[in-house]
Amino acid sequence: SQQGEEDPQALSIQEGENATMNCSYKTSINNLQWYRQNSGRGLVHLILIRSNEREKHSGRLRVTLDTSKKSSSLLITASRAADTASYFCAKRETSGSRLTFGEGTQLTVNP
């Protein structure tokens, strides 16, 4: 399967709370990327973490990578209603140029 696994599949929180999404993968990676997709729209690149990195920050986003467990997490702090979207992790395999996507987490932030 192309897809890694993401959990949870759906997450509903209140505005101001933090949201954590997890992504696991099976093969070796060069890097792992997180994307956001609003309903029926294209993808927006959020953050990239390389295989030799453990943590990266970008504004309210924090991404961690644990290559020993083959997993990554995306934390959105102080969530806003506008953060409501689907979030996907995508892995760049070391063996080629393919970028393959996880199943995604549908985040709903209630005002």
Added chain:
Amino acid sequence: GAVVSQHPSRVICKSGTSVKIECRSLDFQATTMFWYRQFPKQSLMLMATSNEGSKATYEQGVEKDKFLINHASLTLSTLTVTSAHPEDSSFYICSARDYGSGSTDTQYFGPGTRLTVL
């Protein structure tokens, strides 16, 4: 940042007709473009990798004669869904890598094309 456009954004066609979708990199040259398909509430599935000046590389299970890809220039790739059927109805998204940027892993996505086959 770099922009990738797709045309059309939405198309409705009759079963049996062919539909062409264009993907353009607007301010960078893309030697490699990717075509993805996304069904409702599902993830993006890579269909094929389009290489400028050579044949596309298709993922397992994707029919190359059904989904024709042409990457004739460094800024344009086209996907033609031939003899479309209702099961081909989906959201098609293209993506392009900008090797000219500081990061060789910068990949930009188009806004997608919604195909509905009646």
